[in-house]
Amino acid sequence: MRVLFCTDPLVASRPDRAFALEVAAADAVGLAWSCVDFEALAAGDVTAALRRVRPGEAAEVVVYRGWMLRVEHYDTLYSGLLARGLQLVNDPAAYRSAHLLPAALPFLGDDTPDSVVLPREAGLEWPHIEAALARFGGRALVVKDYVKSRKHEWNDACFIRAADDHLEVRRVVGNFLERQGDDLVGGLVFRVYEPLVPLGIHPRSGMPLPREWRRFVADGRVLVEAPAWEIADATAPPAFDELARRVPSRFFSLDLAERQAGGWTAIELGDGQVAGLPPSLDPADFYAALAAWDPRPLAS
Structure with missing residues (x-):
């Protein structure tokens, strides 16, 4: 390797x-x-x-x-x-399955918050966006594109307090679209915001820092995992083995967070090759695990 x-x-x-x-x-x-x-x-x-x-x-x-x-x-x-x-x-199909959120949603299934996808080619006009969000009523949402959010601009370009507050939707989504600019990938994804177990608040962005872990999965098995934030946290997530088996990728990341209402939710997938290492994950541990895995080539 x-x-x-x-x-x-x-x-x-x-x-x-x-x-x-x-x-x-x-x-x-x-x-x-x-x-x-x-x-x-x-x-x-x-x-x-x-x-x-x-x-x-x-x-x-x-x-x-x-x-x-x-x-x-x-x-x-x-x-x-x-x-x-x-x-x-990972072949190109496997890369897409974890890297692009709309492609990942079928594999995340009921283990992830309810979401709606608006492709850019279908049009991102306000009436279209507001009609798509009607299903959520007054629920809180987060907005992102197919790959990235602007979570470090939490209150300005990520978190929508109520889906039926059209002024709030236009403010947050407008900021998101303007700031993503040409870097917008695919379109928009709106996801129900589920209150998560809080560990703190980001001192600059005001973004809530929940109990969240990043897990790297290799050939269906946990390679290594660590808390997503610099805050020490010993409460690791459960196995999610069935979800891991559904993902058609040899090497991917899985972000998991604990709900305030109980249980854990899958926040999103990522291709393991481009997923960043959490601050508390020592690169030495990551590469020792990678070397021990030593994947074999697949038949072409």
Whole structure:
């Protein structure tokens, strides 16, 4: 198995310094790594992007650990690596299944809050949005696109206090759309806000910090997990084994939070290759677990 890090934009011969702790952890457990030029990949030049990636001598699995990739760039990376005898651990369909929230919702099922998806191509005009939210009555919601929220702008561009308060909907969603701009992915997703067990409040954004954990799952088994926030928390979530078996991905992240009303809910999935490590998760532990997993290539 090989790890693929992004190159540093200032020194292309070495990994991005943002991943320095992960690179050191990979070195410590003897995992080989290569560098991909993220900017070249985003520009559509896969040859330039992979110029520092040595070909595999035999079928070899690659785990990408880098910045989030748009699905079309992931497709290009997957194909480019295959031509070099290297197989990304998740194929493009698996990447979509966890990276794009609308694709993930069928696998999350009843284990996640009720949601409505509004694709950009169907139109994001206010009458359309307000009609879609009528099903929620006066319930509180959060808004995001297919990949990201603006949760650190909680009160301005994420949290909607009541779905039937049209002025509030227009204020929050308008802020979200304006601030996402060209980075908006797919469209809008509105999700019922479920009160979660509180651990604190973010000092700058006012965002509530709930009891939430990030779990990495590899081939259906928990690889490693840790609290999502810097607040110490020893209450780990339950297994969610059935949910994990439903997800058609070899390597994904699962964010879980405890409800004030009791039980835990699945907040969202993420592709394990682009999911960030929680602050309390030591990269050494993550890479030791990754090295112990050592996934085998799948038949093409």
